[in-house]
Amino acid sequence: MIKNLKYNIYQQHCPARLFFEKIADKWVLLILNKLEQETQHFNLLKKSIQGISPKVLSQKLKMLERDGFIERKVQNTSPIRVDYSLTLLGLEVAKMAYQLKDWAEQNIEEIILAQQRFDEIQAEQTE
Template sequence: MPKAPPGACDDEGMTLTADQSREREQHRYNASLEFCPARQLMEAISSKWVTLVMLALEEGPQRHSELRRRIPGASQKMLTSTLRTLERDGLITREVTASVPVRTDYELTHRGQSLLPVIFRLKEWAEDNMDAVAASRQHHDRVRAGVAAGQ
């Protein structure tokens, strides 16, 4: 992202000093950099378990057991870990209701809901391109097997 030159304006149209421009620039992120927090967030939200949990919660608040049924293959440990990460990142809320037994519901926050269009698009792309990707993989594997066999 280009640096704001001295004399640039802030969001309210006020002129920024060179020091203010530098300070403002320090708060921008570049996910291409190895240790950038935005990169770490991209890694977290691109996890298959995160996307599957987010898609499941799109239909409204759900309990842990409901999510496990909706996400085949997710172990209890993996689901719990994913839910904790999503809660920590502010993408879901966890609400405990004092009852017998205790009821715990998970729900998307506004920030979590704002991520759904990106996840929907990724899911759509995967579904639209899976046959072509599978064919590419198969071709690649056949070529590599031929090379390994000395053909």
């Protein structure tokens, strides 16, 4: 049975397009993957995702919290620690993100070879 959906991603002003813009971000995918494994605090996330700056991590965490994918819990410790975990909505998205991660890791060599073949053909055509 086909549902009559309220939103159509192929329409120019569909708000669901914003989801694609956000989820297509490499940092967002990596954060979701890490949080699917376990609740983590800011510094642990920063250490486990090589190359992400504290500023970018902070921005992405706020965006994911605003969109309802993660929740932030302040621990009453000294010093204060903030833990991040996935919501049910975030868990659903993280599962899809994990599939993309696995696919990328399994197929990257084929992609690199295709890029090299393409570049060789392009170089031959410009000679």
